[in-house]
Amino acid sequence: MEAIEKIKEIAAQAVPGAKLEIINSTPAAQQPALLVDREHIHVVAKFLKEDPRFQMDFCSCVTAVDYLPKADKPGFIEVVYHLYSVAQKQGPIVLKVRAPRDLDQCRVPSLTPLWRGCEFQEREAYDLYGVKFDGHPDLRRILMWDEFTDHPMRKDYVPPADYEWEPTPHDDTLQRAAQEQGIMPPTAREELEKAKKK
Amino acid sequence: MAVDEGLKSELQKQGIFVLPFEQLYNWGRKSSIWPLQFGLACCAIEMIASAASRYDLARFGAEVFRATPRQADLMIVAGTVTKKMAPQVVRLYNQMPEPKYCIAMGACAISGGPFKDGYNVLKGIDRYIPVDVHIPGCPPRPEALIHAIMTLQRKIANQHLEKGQRPRWYDKDADSEYPIPTYGEHDLQPPANREVWQPPRDYRDVTLEEVKKA
Numbered sequence: 001m002e003a004i005e006k007i008k009e010i011a012a013q014a015v016p017g018a019k020l021e022i023i024n025s026t027p028a029a030q031q032p033a034l035l036v037d038r039e040h041i042h043v044v045a046k047f048l049k050e051d052p053r054f055q056m057d058f059c060s061c062v063t064a065v066d067y068l069p070k071a072d073k074p075g076f077i078e079v080v081y082h083l084y085s086v087a088q089k090q091g092p093i094v095l096k097v098r099a100p101r102d103l104d105q106c107r108v109p110s111l112t113p114l115w116r117g118c119e120f121q122e123r124e125a126y127d128l129y130g131v132k133f134d135g136h137p138d139l140r141r142i143l144m145w146d147e148f149t150d151h152p153m154r155k156d157y158v159p160p161a162d163y164e165w166e167p168t169p170h171d172d173t174l175q176r177a178a179q180e181q182g183i184m185p186p187t188a189r190e191e192l193e194k195a196k197k198k
Numbered sequence: 199m200a201v202d203e204g205l206k207s208e209l210q211k212q213g214i215f216v217l218p219f220e221q222l223y224n225w226g227r228k229s230s231i232w233p234l235q236f237g238l239a240c241c242a243i244e245m246i247a248s249a250a251s252r253y254d255l256a257r258f259g260a261e262v263f264r265a266t267p268r269q270a271d272l273m274i275v276a277g278t279v280t281k282k283m284a285p286q287v288v289r290l291y292n293q294m295p296e297p298k299y300c301i302a303m304g305a306c307a308i309s310g311g312p313f314k315d316g317y318n319v320l321k322g323i324d325r326y327i328p329v330d331v332h333i334p335g336c337p338p339r340p341e342a343l344i345h346a347i348m349t350l351q352r353k354i355a356n357q358h359l360e361k362g363q364r365p366r367w368y369d370k371d372a373d374s375e376y377p378i379p380t381y382g383e384h385d386l387q388p389p390a391n392r393e394v395w396q397p398p399r400d401y402r403d404v405t406l407e408e409v410k411k412a
Contacts, residue, residue, distance in 0.1 A: 144318065145282050145381040152317045159317040160385035
């Protein structure tokens with residue numbers, strides 16, 4: 001299969017106006033990805049699926065990644081699609097699309113109309129990251145219950161304070177246990193009495 | 199015991215068994231504990247192995263796994279209880295007729311196990327229903343489950359029929375239902391049934407305020 005630079009070139013020719021960018025992932029993955037803007041992701045994906053040079057007929061994985069804001073850059077949620085071609089035994093092409101972290105603006109076009117297999121995985125990304133997929137036929141939570149309002153895989157998610165009591169709480173566990181439930185370590189009584197004597 | 203032990207032994211040699219009715223009654227109950235046929239995760243595979251020929255739970259009278267809670271005596275909570283599944287597990291337990299027992303099998307069922315820090319896993323089924331026997335292990339071997347069933351049998355054998363010492367369920371009007379938690383916006387509501395589950399007291403002897411004051 002062509003190198004990612006070539007794919008980018010072909011896609012840029014086929015879809016005029018699309019903002020494409022190559023993102024090099026960490027050396028371990030050795031898998032450069034194509035970042036597409038939100039307005040053109042559907043057209044680019046459709047092109048990759050239908051063009052005889054690529055024939056990406058299988059979307060194997062949809063997930064999201066949460067990037068918290070840094071000092072100078074705003075944060076974003078990145079949705080990642082892994083495309084393969086079963087017909088031509090090639091792949092993957094990794095497509096990425098970014099959306100703002102704010103829950104009401106965190107929307108990207110759904111690719112379920114192109115690959116039916118995206119349906120459940122996009123629902124999972126919606127459930128855990130709060131990405132809304134426009135054009136998804138049935139966007140509901142898939143793992144958590146319907147009444148749940150959080151998106152637990154976001155990095156700023158705070159789990160409920162039902163922290164389990166531990167026989168020997170220490171470090172972070174001890175701090176959380178003390179703050180949230182008033183649980184003190186086994187030596188607390190002795191230390192308290194020592195302090196009182198003083 | 200009213201009957202002399204020596205006499206009892208002599209009579210037994212002749213094929214005559216003298217024993218209190220209670221003992222006979224409990225022997226009958228403990229020898230046919232029918233578990234509810236359901237599993238939640240990998241522990242269920244070990245539970246199935248215990249019921250199959252190699253470990254043969256039938257030796258303890260507990261081989262009849264019932265597919266309905268209405269005919270089951272024992273609920274083996276085998277596996278991770280997610281918060282989404284917890285209300286259904288409590289509802290199944292409520293649907294079982296008294297006397298009913300519960301074995302929490304494996305690290306997840308007793309405490310949340312390796313998923314304890316997660317947002318989606320209940321930190322032990324004993325937060326909602328009373329558990330008779332806890333089995334640690336990940337997953338526990340079939341021998342451990344058999345040991346738990348034998349422990350439960352000993353527990354049943356020690357229950358008394360006399361008034362005042364009877365187990366709670368012997369009273370016809372005793373309530374055998376446990377409140378089913380509802381799905382909340384962030385967590386199950388309530389996060390634990392305080393009537394069956396309390397964090398150990400000694401760790402709450404000292405409060406944060408006291409320490410701060412000192």
